[in-house]
Amino acid sequence: xxKVTQAxxxxxxxxxxxxxxxxxxxxxxxxxxxxxxxxxxxxELVFLIRRNxxxxxxxxxxxxxxxxxxSTSSFNFTITASQVVDSAVYFCALSGHSGYSTLTFGKGTxxxxxx
Amino acid sequence: xxVVSQHPSWVICKSGTSVKIECRSLDFQATTMFWYRQFxxxxxxxxxxxxxxxxxxxxxxxxxxxxxxxxxxxxxxxLTVTSAHPEDSxxxxxxxxxxxxxxxxxQYFGPGTRLLVL
Numbered sequence: 001x002x003k004v005t006q007a008x009x010x011x012x013x014x015x016x017x018x019x020x021x022x023x024x025x026x027x028x029x030x031x032x033x034x035x036x037x038x039x040x041x042x043x044e045l046v047f048l049i050r051r052n053x054x055x056x057x058x059x060x061x062x063x064x065x066x067x068x069x070x071s072t073s074s075f076n077f078t079i080t081a082s083q084v085v086d087s088a089v090y091f092c093a094l095s096g097h098s099g100y101s102t103l104t105f106g107k108g109t110x111x112x113x114x115x
Numbered sequence: 116x117x118v119v120s121q122h123p124s125w126v127i128c129k130s131g132t133s134v135k136i137e138c139r140s141l142d143f144q145a146t147t148m149f150w151y152r153q154f155x156x157x158x159x160x161x162x163x164x165x166x167x168x169x170x171x172x173x174x175x176x177x178x179x180x181x182x183x184x185x186x187x188x189x190x191x192x193x194l195t196v197t198s199a200h201p202e203d204s205x206x207x208x209x210x211x212x213x214x215x216x217x218x219x220x221x222q223y224f225g226p227g228t229r230l231l232v233l
Contacts, residue, residue, distance in 0.1 A: 033220045043206060045159075045224035047117070091158065095220055102149070103210075103222055105158045 002027045004094050006106035013082050013113055021077045021109045023092030029053075031097040034068065034075045039108070040088040051075065082113045118142050119211050121225030128199055129233055135195045136228045138209030144189040145211035149222060150182070153206045165192045199232040206230075 003026040013019045025034065036048040049059065051068050059066045063080045079086055089108045095101040118141040128134050138148055146167050151159040163173045163184050171184035181203075183195040192211075196203055206229050210222040 035221070037224070042226070043208075043229075044226040045208065045210075047221060047223055050221050097220070100164075101220065102161055102164060107158045110156075 002029075002032075002094050002096070002104040004092050004104050004106035006090075006092055006109050008109045009107070010110045010112065013111070015084060015113055015115050016081050017113075018078060018080050019082050019111065019113075021079075021090050021092075021111065023075045023077065023106060025073050025075065025092070025094045027094060027096070029096045033095045033097070035093040035095070035103070036066065036075075036077050037091045037093065038088045039091060045091070048077075079111075082111075084113050084115055087111060087113045117213055117221075117223040119209065119223050119225040121209055121228055123228060124226060125229050125231075127231045127233065130200050131198055133195055133197045134199055134230060135193055136207055136209070136230075138192045138194070138211070138225050140190045140211040140223070143211070143213050143215065145192075146189060146214055147212045148186055148192040149210045149212070150184060150192075150194050151208045151210065153208060153227075155206075159208065162194075196230065199230070201232045204230055204232045 005024045032053045034051045038046040056068050065078045067076045089110045091108045092106045093103045095103050120139045122137045148165045150162045153159050161174050162177045163171045165171045165184045165186040167186045167189050173179045186192040208227040210224045212222050
């Protein structure tokens with residue numbers, strides 16, 4: 001069975017601070033995908049990143065960066081110089097490789113960035 | 116690219132009526148679409164997987180006769196909540212999985228539909 005744990009329920013930071021959202025996963029699959037989605041107050045889930053289990057390179061996209069460590073089964077997400085618009089719930093998710101795979105979501109981390 | 120629309124965004128209905136929610140992939144073909152339900156301050160709960168041209172696969176505990184799913188084309192799936200009751204009030208979100216090489220396994224989500232049953 002697959003499992004995704006986001007231990008941080010809520011995080012509050014002040015604008016311009018850096019913040020890291022933790023994600024730990026469990027799976028027996030050798031090939032799998034990891035995702036991060038952002039859910040702002042409007043409700044729509046916005047796709048942020050997909051990472052294949054064979055690709056352990058860290059990725060940076062603007063103020064966003066992701067640290068994938070297979071050895072610790074973690075896929076952490078860092079926002080640098082946070083902004084008020086980053087306030088949202090962030091979900092980490094895991095899926096297998098087959099065409100029948102479904103997404104297993106973590107419980108989400110609510111990030112509140114205050115001015 | 117990879118835009119998914121959902122209609123309606125809000126619906127209020129009386130108990131006992133049926134409500135249909137549409138999910139469309141606008142710029143890609145989706146052989147598989149998914150329907151989720153989300154309660155306030157909780158994660159997404161998968162209700163069913165919808166494959167084009169075949170019957171949907173429902174998750175355990177989801178009543179297939181209550182939540183009718185139709186995936187008639189590669190860009191459209193519908194969820195009908197039949198004989199809705201107040202406990203069906205929730206946020207329903209669909210997603211569509213892209214089949215383009217390099218984007219496989221990625222689900223793109225619609226904006227969701229808030230259902231309130233009075």
